Amino acid sequence: GESVGLHLPTLSVQEGDNSIINCAYSNSASDYFIWYKQESGKGPQFIIDIRSNMDKRQGQRVTVLLNKTVKHLSLQIAATQPGDSAVYFCAENIYEAGDYKLSFGAGTTVTVRA
Amino acid sequence: DAGITQSPRHKVTETGTPVTLRCHQTENHRYMYWYRQDPGHGLRLIHYSYGVKDTDKGEVSDGYSVSRSKTEDFLLTLESATSSQTSVYFCAISEHGASSGNTIYFGEGSWLTVV
Numbered sequence: 001g002e003s004v005g006l007h008l009p010t011l012s013v014q015e016g017d018n019s020i021i022n023c024a025y026s027n028s029a030s031d032y033f034i035w036y037k038q039e040s041g042k043g044p045q046f047i048i049d050i051r052s053n054m055d056k057r058q059g060q061r062v063t064v065l066l067n068k069t070v071k072h073l074s075l076q077i078a079a080t081q082p083g084d085s086a087v088y089f090c091a092e093n094i095y096e097a098g099d100y101k102l103s104f105g106a107g108t109t110v111t112v113r114a
Numbered sequence: 115d116a117g118i119t120q121s122p123r124h125k126v127t128e129t130g131t132p133v134t135l136r137c138h139q140t141e142n143h144r145y146m147y148w149y150r151q152d153p154g155h156g157l158r159l160i161h162y163s164y165g166v167k168d169t170d171k172g173e174v175s176d177g178y179s180v181s182r183s184k185t186e187d188f189l190l191t192l193e194s195a196t197s198s199q200t201s202v203y204f205c206a207i208s209e210h211g212a213s214s215g216n217t218i219y220f221g222e223g224s225w226l227t228v229v
Contacts, residue, residue: 034217043204043220044157089156091218100211102218104157
């Protein structure tokens with residue numbers, strides 16, 4: 001089963017506003033997390049990652065926050081643009097049945113309103 | 115772009131026919147993966163390879179086989195396609211395995227329809 005999930009399947013954001021996409025995970029032993037962006041008809045594109053020894057990591061217009069206490073991950077997009085419209089996935093690196101594997105959430109569809 | 119080419123990008127095939135999808139990488143990464151993506155299921159791992167001729171099953175491997183004769187190429191074969199294998203297939207690569215922190219880069223996808 002999936003141990004990674006997103007709180008909301010869709011998110012509508014006004015252009016220029018900040019977006020926050022949430023992700024909950026259930027495996028407290030997970031040590032690595034990745035956010036992907038997938039535009040229609042394309043493959044998932046790596047955005048940013050974070051290891052469990054960090055609480056926050058920033059990239060270009062994006063910030064990932066990790067709250068290990070409540071097993072929650074979020075992706076913040078600053079000054080959302082039309083090109084940010086896509087499906088966003090979080091992925092969790094978990095240790096299961098003697099091996100590591102990457103488990104993907106179902107995704108949140110972000111729509112940017114002009 | 116991560117230097118991953120998938121072919122064909124789109125294919126329609128009949129039930130019971132064999133189908134092979136090809137993934138070619140130019141990054142010289144050791145690990146290669148095949149995922150399928152279906153509505154409501156997210157990305158699910160079919161098979162992966164950790165080196166030439168070294169492959170292992172993922173969570174949805176039934177009905178699929180893979181081969182890796184060269185570092186740069188990873189083939190996914192549906193021996194006898196079924197309608198349940200209609201999906202979008204993504205090849206992915208990573209330099210390191212999952213135990214090292216696993217940044218996986220994806221190709222553009224192959225849309226397969228089995229009629």
